[in-house]
Each structure stands twice: as C-alpha cells, then as structure tokens.
Amino acid sequence: MLQTQEEISRLKTIVQSILDEAKNQGASAAEAGLSQESGLSVTARLGDVETIEHHRDQGLGVTVYFGQRKGSASSTDLSPESIRETVSAACSIARYTSEDEYSGLPEKEQLATEFPDLELSHPWDLRADEAIALAIECENAARGYHAEISNSEGASVNTHQGIRVMGNTLGFLQGYASTRHSLSCSVLAQRGDSMQRDYWYTVSRNAHNLESAVDVGRKAAERTLRRLQGRSLSTRQCPVMYAAEVASGLLGSFISAISGGNLYRKSSFLLDTLDTQVFPEFVRIHEQPRLKGALGSANYDGEGIATQTRDIVSNGILRGYVLGTYSARKLGMRSTGNAGGVHNLTIDPGEYDYLGMLKQLNTGLLVTELMGQGVNTVTGDYSRGAAGFWVENGEIQYPVEEITIAGNLRDMFKNIVAIGNDVDYRSNIRTGSILVERMSIAGQ
The missing domain is CATH 3.30.2290.10 (PmbA/TldD superfamily)
Structure with missing residues (x-):
C-alpha cells in the first residue's frame, strides 16, 4: 500500500x-x-x-x-x-x-x-x-x-x-x-x-x-x-421475464434515454419526462457510488465532481437525469456527477427469488440471452434476437431459440410486473430478474 x-x-x-x-x-x-x-x-x-x-x-x-x-x-x-x-x-x-x-x-x-x-x-x-x-x-x-x-x-x-x-x-x-x-x-x-x-x-x-x-x-x-434441442415459437404475445444476467440491458437502455447527450440533442423517447410516471409505483432506481469494493464505486466522476447517492426513480417517477457538466449547461441544469456514467445503479429487488419469479411468470418466455442492437433511443422501439426457455405453470418446459422479442421501452417500463431478489452483482448495474407483463414474440 x-x-x-x-x-x-x-x-x-x-x-x-x-x-x-x-x-x-x-x-x-x-x-x-x-x-x-x-x-x-x-x-x-x-x-x-x-x-x-x-x-x-x-x-x-x-x-x-x-x-x-x-x-x-x-x-x-x-x-x-x-x-x-x-x-x-x-x-x-x-x-x-x-x-x-x-x-x-x-x-x-x-x-x-x-x-x-x-x-x-x-x-x-x-x-x-x-x-x-x-x-x-x-x-x-x-x-x-x-x-x-x-x-x-x-x-x-x-x-x-x-x-x-x-x-x-x-x-x-x-x-x-x-x-x-x-x-x-x-x-x-x-x-x-x-x-x-x-x-x-x-x-x-x-x-x-x-x-x-x-x-x-x-x-x-x-x-x-440445458439449451440443447431448442425450439422456435409461433408468433405470439406473452409475458417475458428477463433473467438477472440480461435484465441489466433494460436499465442500460433507460439510462441512455435520460443521459444528457441524448436529451439536449432531443433524441430520446424520455424527453421532458422529469417528475412524471415512467415505471410502476413500486419501482425505485438509485445510485450507490460509495459502496465499498463494488465495481462501480467512485468518490468523483470523470470531471472531479463529487458523486452522490440519489434516487433517479422513486415511486416510479423520474426524479433526475444523468448529466455531466457540458450537457447540464446545455439543458440549463447542474451536473449530477455522472461524467463517464452512473455508479452502482441499483433497482430495488422485490420479494421473489428466481423460482418465485418463474411462478409469477406462470406461462411465458424466460430470456437468458439477447442478440443484436435493436434499440431505438429516439422512439423507444425495441427489437432483439433472443434465446431462453418456454415456461408453463411456473416450470421450465423446453429451451427456445431463433426468436425475436419486440415492444416499446416506454410501454415495457410501465408494464414491469415484478423485480426479483436474485440480484446479479457482476456489473455496474445491479438488478434481479425483471418480469414484463406482455411483449411480442416473432418466431416461426
């Protein structure tokens, strides 16, 4: 030392x-x-x-x-x-x-x-x-x-x-x-x-x-x-559960939409949504920049501005943007200490573990892998190649491959049904599995 x-x-x-x-x-x-x-x-x-x-x-x-x-x-x-x-x-x-x-x-x-x-x-x-x-x-x-x-x-x-x-x-x-x-x-x-x-x-x-x-x-x-002998699905709409290891991508898309660069360029589907309902009331998303030993911890951002523990979303309402100094000035606001990104972004877990989340899914799609970059930050349109498992009555039935899941992020965020307590701590975004009420699936 x-x-x-x-x-x-x-x-x-x-x-x-x-x-x-x-x-x-x-x-x-x-x-x-x-x-x-x-x-x-x-x-x-x-x-x-x-x-x-x-x-x-x-x-x-x-x-x-x-x-x-x-x-x-x-x-x-x-x-x-x-x-x-x-x-x-x-x-x-x-x-x-x-x-x-x-x-x-x-x-x-x-x-x-x-x-x-x-x-x-x-x-x-x-x-x-x-x-x-x-x-x-x-x-x-x-x-x-x-x-x-x-x-x-x-x-x-x-x-x-x-x-x-x-x-x-x-x-x-x-x-x-x-x-x-x-x-x-x-x-x-x-x-x-x-x-x-x-x-x-x-x-x-x-x-x-x-x-x-x-x-x-x-x-x-x-x-x-467990992925062997995967099947495709017929085109349908159904509930979709994102496993914890891929659920962080949803939150990453949210952060991109409320980041200063996209906001001042007016290229975000969440433009002018500060202090409005973006998620269900039970959702809280916050930064914890000073957790000891965590992967996203920092005392200051890329400009030397002090990081801060803060709610970005509470009671489902967007409370703050993600800003560095330049974008903050363009928007007539102050930096939020996020030059370089967020720090230990956390969505509060709910009461269900992984198996409990499958029971909440009941019958629908469990997504464990995503492919492609089909996220439009301007419109919120979302379309990704996916693989995972078909679930019935809360039990995994068979692996699924060669499908596409689609929706609009604005609707997907509002239609989150549950967040698991099976939190994945292996990145700067800390989340459990996330269950979305309904999405479109394109298959055979």
Missing part, C-alpha cells in the same frame, strides 16, 4: 506539471488525467495453454481552454519533452476551434472534497503458472461435467490493477488505485444434431470474492446442456 501511495504521489506531480505547462502556454484553464495499468491474462483450451499476456500501459490526456475554445491531446510518453509537445498540440487545436458557450471546467463548488477509502484496490499476486492451473481446473470441471460437453472455447483468468490521477486548474488533484479480477469459461455441447454453447464468469475487485474455478466450470456446463 505504501508503494501505491508513493506512485500516486509521483503521478500527481506529473499531472500538476501538465497543468502548469498549459498555463505557461497561455491556456486560461486546463484539466489533465493520467493512468497506469498492468495485468495478466491467461487462456487455456482443451487442457493446454492457448495464450499468456502480460500487459502494461500508461497514458495521459490533457484538455485546455482558451476562454470557451477547447482543445484536447493525448500521449503515452510521460517525459517532460513529450508533455510540452502534447500540451502544445492541445493549445494549437484550441486556438483554431470555435467558441462554445457551454464548454469549460466544472463548477468549483461541485468538485469532490471528501475521499473515503472505498476499498477498490486488492492486488492479486498471481503468477502465470498459477493462472494457467486455475484456467485448466475451470475448463476441466466443465468438460468433465457430462458426456455431451463436446468441445470448449476455453477458460480465461484475468487480473488487472491500475492507478488513475486527474486534476484541473481549479485546484482539484486526486488519484486512486483499483483492481479487477475475473475467471470465465465457455463450452459447447452436442446431442444428436443439436449443438449449443454457453458460458459463465465471475468478476470482483478482490480475488477472494471470486467463485471457485470448479463452480464457474460447472455452471458453464449446466447452462450449455
């Missing part, structure tokens, strides 16, 4: 030198960021090592302002000469760009001033041979699970650690270390003419919180086997 703090201090000194150089070259304001990252990635397939990658990267970015004219440049070279050249390039761009009345550094009073330890850094002292053994153990657990597991796309182990420092000429200068580790496995199964693939993964900032290699392999095999 002492070495980490020393490195953060060293990088802070470099960032400050970048800001000083920008002022020396005539900039009225500037902001700069610097990152250093390293890691190990190992993939094993069919019991043998396929790839071993050690990676180490660094980079800096600087944005300067001449009044309200803006220029940016970046480099991977941290030498004093390179810093001068990078700042000079940004200044040259700024001198020739048009003025933009909304550009500039964030409001000083919004900058973060408190920096509690969020426990984001847990380095994993993992040697290459240990990572190889872990990947092979994971894949072997999957391949040996059942005779119908016929092939493998491999198992991968990844460990990453990095330091990020940012500062601006308003006096903000902060940095932090973080880690991210993962283990994944993907296998194929065959039964007669039916062949399927599926996968499972585990991810955490702390390697001690990862699922075991055997569990990851076993789940990958189980998920693959």
Whole structure:
C-alpha cells in the first residue's frame, strides 16, 4: 500500500506539471488525467495453454481552454519533452476551434472534497503458472461435467490493477488505485444434431470474492446442456421475464434515454419526462457510488465532481437525469456527477427469488440471452434476437431459440410486473430478474 501511495504521489506531480505547462502556454484553464495499468491474462483450451499476456500501459490526456475554445491531446510518453509537445498540440487545436458557450471546467463548488477509502484496490499476486492451473481446473470441471460437453472455447483468468490521477486548474488533484479480477469459461455441447454453447464468469475487485474455478466450470456446463434441442415459437404475445444476467440491458437502455447527450440533442423517447410516471409505483432506481469494493464505486466522476447517492426513480417517477457538466449547461441544469456514467445503479429487488419469479411468470418466455442492437433511443422501439426457455405453470418446459422479442421501452417500463431478489452483482448495474407483463414474440 505504501508503494501505491508513493506512485500516486509521483503521478500527481506529473499531472500538476501538465497543468502548469498549459498555463505557461497561455491556456486560461486546463484539466489533465493520467493512468497506469498492468495485468495478466491467461487462456487455456482443451487442457493446454492457448495464450499468456502480460500487459502494461500508461497514458495521459490533457484538455485546455482558451476562454470557451477547447482543445484536447493525448500521449503515452510521460517525459517532460513529450508533455510540452502534447500540451502544445492541445493549445494549437484550441486556438483554431470555435467558441462554445457551454464548454469549460466544472463548477468549483461541485468538485469532490471528501475521499473515503472505498476499498477498490486488492492486488492479486498471481503468477502465470498459477493462472494457467486455475484456467485448466475451470475448463476441466466443465468438460468433465457430462458426456455431451463436446468441445470448449476455453477458460480465461484475468487480473488487472491500475492507478488513475486527474486534476484541473481549479485546484482539484486526486488519484486512486483499483483492481479487477475475473475467471470465465465457455463450452459447447452436442446431442444428436443439436449443438449449443454457453458460458459463465465471475468478476470482483478482490480475488477472494471470486467463485471457485470448479463452480464457474460447472455452471458453464449446466447452462450449455440445458439449451440443447431448442425450439422456435409461433408468433405470439406473452409475458417475458428477463433473467438477472440480461435484465441489466433494460436499465442500460433507460439510462441512455435520460443521459444528457441524448436529451439536449432531443433524441430520446424520455424527453421532458422529469417528475412524471415512467415505471410502476413500486419501482425505485438509485445510485450507490460509495459502496465499498463494488465495481462501480467512485468518490468523483470523470470531471472531479463529487458523486452522490440519489434516487433517479422513486415511486416510479423520474426524479433526475444523468448529466455531466457540458450537457447540464446545455439543458440549463447542474451536473449530477455522472461524467463517464452512473455508479452502482441499483433497482430495488422485490420479494421473489428466481423460482418465485418463474411462478409469477406462470406461462411465458424466460430470456437468458439477447442478440443484436435493436434499440431505438429516439422512439423507444425495441427489437432483439433472443434465446431462453418456454415456461408453463411456473416450470421450465423446453429451451427456445431463433426468436425475436419486440415492444416499446416506454410501454415495457410501465408494464414491469415484478423485480426479483436474485440480484446479479457482476456489473455496474445491479438488478434481479425483471418480469414484463406482455411483449411480442416473432418466431416461426
């Protein structure tokens, strides 16, 4: 930890030198960021090592302002000469760009001033041979699970650690270390003419919180086997339940629709919906940016503005947008501390676990995989390729493939019936399974 703090201090000194150089070259304001990252990635397939990658990267970015004219440049070279050249390039761009009345550094009073330890850094002292053994153990657990597991796309182990420092000429200068580790496995199964693939993964900032290699392999095999001999469906309308691992996509589409860029461009189906009913009354969606050890935790956003615990939706009503400084100014509002995205977006779970959600679905479609990018943020029209399972009387009957599910997000959000407590914590969006009352299915 002492070495980490020393490195953060060293990088802070470099960032400050970048800001000083920008002022020396005539900039009225500037902001700069610097990152250093390293890691190990190992993939094993069919019991043998396929790839071993050690990676180490660094980079800096600087944005300067001449009044309200803006220029940016970046480099991977941290030498004093390179810093001068990078700042000079940004200044040259700024001198020739048009003025933009909304550009500039964030409001000083919004900058973060408190920096509690969020426990984001847990380095994993993992040697290459240990990572190889872990990947092979994971894949072997999957391949040996059942005779119908016929092939493998491999198992991968990844460990990453990095330091990020940012500062601006308003006096903000902060940095932090973080880690991210993962283990994944993907296998194929065959039964007669039916062949399927599926996968499972585990991810955490702390390697001690990862699922075991055997569990990851076993789940990958189980998920693959249950998809064999899938059927299509006739075209119909029915209830649709999004499994927790894909339900985050629905919330991602919602966040995109209330993000500043789409709002000020008037390219969102949720334009002018602040303080109106968007979801059923039981829905609460909120940010929890300071959860210790969580994947989306941060004390400040990409501009240095303090993150905040807040309700974005409560009682089904949209309470706030997702804004950085520029989009906020365009909309005549204030930044919500979301330059770079949301932080541990959470939809409050309901009373039902996974099996209870299937009972609530009763008869309908359980979606476990989505394909394609058929989401129109302007209109809300939604159409995605899907795979999953047909459910009757709360029990899975058979796997389903080669179908398309469709609807309009505005209606889908309002017609959410239940949210499960089977929460998936493996991303920045934390949600259980989500049951939508009715959607269209296009099949045979």
